[in-house]
Amino acid sequence: MTYQPAIMSASLGRAWLHDLDYKLDQAAKAGFKGIEIFYEDLDYAARKISGNDAPTSEHILQASENVSSACKSRGLEIISLQPFLFYEGLKDRDQHEILIEKMKLWLKIAKIFNTNTIQVPGNFLPAEQLTGDLDVIAADLREIADMGAAVDPPVRYAYENLCWSTHVDTWEKVWDVVKRVDRPNFGMCLDTFNIAGRVWADPASPTGKTPNADAELKASMERLVREVDVSKVFFIQVVDAERMESPLVEGHPFHVDGQPARMSWSRNARTFMYEADRGAYMPVEDVAKAVIHGLGYKGPVSMELFSRTMAEEGQHVPDEHATRGMASWKKLEQRLNLN
Template sequence: MSASLGRAWFHDFDYKVGQAGKAGFKGIEIFYEDLEQVARKMANNNKDTLTPEQLLAAASHCYDACHRSGLTIIGLQPFLFYEGLKDRAQHNRLLEKMKLWLQIAKRLCTNTIQIPANFLPADQLTGDRDVIAADLRELADLGAAETPVVRFAYENLCWSTHIDTWEALWDVVQRVDRPNFGVCLDTFNIAGRVWADPISPTGTTTNADADLKASLDHLVREVDVRKVFYIQVVDAERMRAPLVVGHPFHVDGNPPRMSWSRNARTFMYENDRGAYLPAENVARAIIFGLGYKGYVSMELFSRTMSEPGEQVPVEHAQRGITAWKKFVERLQLEQ
């Protein structure tokens, strides 16, 4: 297994990937906002809509920067707000957008695009899983027509409107029924839905331990490891006060778990930063229960990543690789 680093587009892209490479990471996820930042810098374009040519040139630059730092690009993410839309004109616009993303993926020399399960308001979406699967099948077929084939890694977010558990995710993947359509499994999004609750004074759901054990036992029985395209291993802070109106992270209209995710994730084992999820238990189920072998992304969303200063990417790269090394040691993994 190898570690990869995900998410951190506030700071200069080349500098960030340089620090990730120096720290010892072998792969990286490219966040679309990173690509836009690079494109605007290259084109000196801070106002106008970016052209496909500008984005493709930025993708080539990102690949070169990663290659110089010894980093494989394991995926491009996130292709947002696509499946299950009631607005079918917007659906068609996003299908056209995906055609550009497929070209971008080629420039990045990656074969994987990640799709987070839709979290638009419920009145804009259908919960009909046949419709959701049909929409995603269209993307899979576009990717299958490429050379090389592009894969799609669908991910449940613990605040997604309809597909917020791995069980719902797996049901959709089976309905899509395409070899290049699989899953990204995330320890935060699994534990953060069935075990943790940021609005609870205890930080957990009512039957947290029993429900998580049952869910992971079910995952090991049901999921085909060949459909697990990559995994993300990350923890999160326990809120000192429930994340409700009045909490510093609360945003009107946003699900509490979304606000929690965007502000308060931590790397594994960072107990001094409030990490408390049973993330290692989830990872063990995927790696040993399913037999997963492949990239492990140390993906992080946190308010700390938006702090200014050149030391911020350095500190996060070092924190991430420290967590990875402890993860390897505790699970006795082969790299």
């Protein structure tokens, strides 16, 4: 498998402001070969079909057919459907069962999309709603892995640490869970932002960094290369973020009461790799090198972005994000000799 640049649909603009077909046009025009479909875009497309804010499963599946056709006509492979949120480790087992029913719908969507991957981010609900018991977390994830293995064609799950996840906030913890789940169709999504954003960066710090940041990241990447089975890395995401001009604490424009600083930072201030002019500052290339050269990963490379810039109005938003994302990919391709 060769490297394939992909971009997440949400990375080109927000669903309620920017038409998905237009975003797909811009992704294809920029030269992307694949796309991650963000469920928010699909839900919004279903609302347009239903004419209300409560689309049925039938509306969702109809929208999925439309999105699948739109991607095919533009030569875009759907590399994953994401994010299946707030699932594992719930204390509320009734809600767990509701999400199991939702997964049945997601598996139908995946078949329509002809994608074999659903991405599951580490749960970031408040700690009082979750168990930190990794055996329970693994059992929950094993349940959906078995559901995915039972459909035709089978579906894989890519589990991802978010740097603000309540319990699974590092790649090391994700890898631990993957081994506990112990299913061939359950693996990892490795994200340069979420890895470096946890071990190296701290938006609430005046320095923008954690204590001993460089040494800790170096040691973490050495462990990753030494311990992770590359066959369990289902896809990767490469992105950076802005260094905050002032610590992201109470009084900062991005601060939200009760929300982790890293989450607020992620939602507002990610950048594509190499965008120093936009404040990008993390050593995310080191993470990408560890995964691509150190582990020997070959496969989809997604330019996933969240930023306040996506909430601007106008067609220039998808245009500019697609162009910026491809420029980032081209530089990564050159610097890591991926062509």
